[in-house]
Amino acid sequence: MEQITSTQNSKVKAANKLKKKRERDKTGQALIEGYHLIEEAMASDIQIVSLFCVEADREDAAMLEYADAVYEINLKVAELLSGTVTPQGIFAVIQQPTVQDRQPSQVLLIDRIQDPGNLGTLIRTADAAGLDMVVLEKGSADPYQDKVLRASQGSVFHLPIIQRDLHTFINDFEGPVYGTALQDAVAYQTVEQQDKFALILGNEGEGIKSELLEQTTQNLTIPIYGRAESLNVAIAGSILIYHLKG
CATH class of the missing domain: 3.40.1280.10 (SPOUT methyltransferase, trefoil knot domain)
Structure with a gap:
């Protein structure tokens, strides 16, 4: 598992850019924060491209296994990625699902x-x-x-x-x-x-x-x-x- 300690890391910078709609539209990806949202994404078969954890050894093994790539980060990186004052310590870059056109009722x-x-x-x-x-x-x-x-x-x-x-x-x-x-x-x-x-x-x-x-x-x-x-x-x-x- 790769450790990331710099906010200038290319993977961190790419994830952070996903806070902007223009970048989300361009890549088809999104950044989500917190165990609950990531768990819901998993349950809906959403692809997790990258998982960033402050304490990877304390996270759910199934979640770590599900992600395409897992990175252990420090608090400084977590603060950069977080959309809240108090970072939750776990983030994921997800691939937005493709919605099939259909006739809803x-x-x-x-x-x-x-x-x-x-x-x-x-x-x-x-x-x-x-x-x-x-x-x-x-x-x-x-x-x-x-x-x-x-x-x-x-x-x-x-x-x-x-x-x-x-x-x-x-x-x-x-x-x-x-x-x-x-x-x-x-x-x-x-x-x-x-x-x-x-x-x-x-x-x-x-x-x-x-x-x-x-x-x-x-x-x-x-x-x-x-x-x-x-x-x-x-x-x-x-x-x-x-x-x-x-």
């Missing part, structure tokens, strides 16, 4: 949601509710960004997540499409559960693009009983996903 459509916590939470909810797919419009947060990965708690690895033009996707989708907007909307409780549906959630500040709202079967609202102006998009989305699932 229940799908979450994301129109430019940019907060990584919101996107990660929605992916986690979509996974928990058993949806078939999450589709991201260009301009949405990257699902392999560190904060999205942490908020999703590994759900990024559990269901297909693709980037597509939502206008085209909706045109090809054979089922009702629900939006979240005030115009021409009904209270969500009046809509029955569906075996097949798509739900669009929009940008935190601007909502769903008007041209996408023109394609919806029905727009839904969630009543506000208190003095809050609105609900957080991840909370609203979670309520609607579970309602439509029934």
